[in-house]
């Protein structure tokens with residue numbers, strides 16, 4: 001069932017399924033069908049749907065005060081949420097700034113980085129550049145798009161984007177590692193590429209290097225190889241630039257630790273978070289700033305020259321606090337680790353020999369399957385075949401009833417089709433079996449029907 005829409009959807013000529021509700025890890029359609037939500041939308045849902053505790057926490061806050069103008073006021077929920085976030089970083093981060101979307105968080109991080117250098121010393125005024133990575137995604141607003149490396153989403157707006165951004169290769173072992181190259185050699189090569197880029201643009205002109213610890217939608221759940229983040233942080237330190245880690249998609253527990261950087265042996269100077277922060281119950285995201293950044297801002301003008309009408313929104317903070325309490329009380333990060341290991345094992349067993357499955361990778365409950373036209377040559381499908389989108393669409397048919405996410409492969413006109421599997425943190429072993437079975441059948445049937 002689909003409906004004619006008055007909404008300016010992203011895909012203007014696409015049919016949409018009317019969603020009536022959510023129950024646990026299922027989505028309920030208006031026509032009564034139940035779809036297993038194996039990706040929480042775009043890795044947003046993390047405690048499932050219809051959680052009474054979160055709904056009540058938001059309702060209580062809405063009745064108490066739904067809005068807080070942040071020039072003069074604060075709320076207990078905002079203070080508690082920011083305290084929780086800062087305390088979760090083992091002393092690495094000093095303050096949190098709450099906004100409504102990952103893109104807003106990235107905009108704020110970019111401006112915080114620039115302002116940090118201005119407050120540090122007038123001589124740092126020349127720091128106006130950013131280095132990020134190709135095939136990255138940091139958001140859809142102009143600043144976030146500018147620092148991202150998503151060519152398709154940037155293309156039409158290129159003349160509007162700030163130009164002081166350059167990009168280096170992502171750390172993607174499947175596509176980037178040379179035959180016979182060790183992890184250490186690959187890391188050293190990527191660190192040198194970054195170092196060379198600093199040298200090329202002028203090392204004292206760079207504010208920050210920006211990267212996702214586990215690349216989400218732009219590559220499909222690609223973790224870096226061991227040692228990569230330590231190596232790139234060393235390059236940033238060498239030139240006095242900041243390290244901004246974008247954990248909008250991979251953070252807040254998705255990879256098995258609350259922050260993905262905990263598994264990399266580094267702590268960022270600035271960090272963005274979103275999606276699983278509020279688990280989809282309210283639009284909420286944020287930036288965490290390290291004490292180093294906060295100290296400089298405080299010694300300077302002590303004002304962050306930025307602000308949104310709805311920053312620190314009380315309903316969003318209430319939702320996020322309750323979602324995070326549930327994650328902690330129910331020890332869901334341990335479940336992410338255990339169920340993540342099971343998902344990895346079962347996906348590999350079921351799909352690693354499939355002729356069109358090129359690579360299965362991920363961390364925690366954040367897994368990507370990349371498809372290839374030719375397995376031996378790791379050749380991607382042509383963009384026009386829209387393989388990832390086709391698989392996800394087919395997954396919604398009655399015989400599979402499983403919602404997986406097309407990343408931004410063919411759905412966004414770029415090569416390297418992949419789907420993302422990112423179930424809620426409370427997923428059970430039998431549900432993992434169900435996901436692997438239905439996704440396995442779906443992939444078999446999709447390719448058996450032929451790709452045109």
Ligand code: PLP
Pocket residue numbers: 042100101102103104106137138139140212216217246247248249250274275285
């Ligand atoms: N950064 C990353 C890594 C993301 O995956 C996304 C969204 O997918 C964003 C930033 C932008 O977040 P939002 O869509 O909430 O603006």
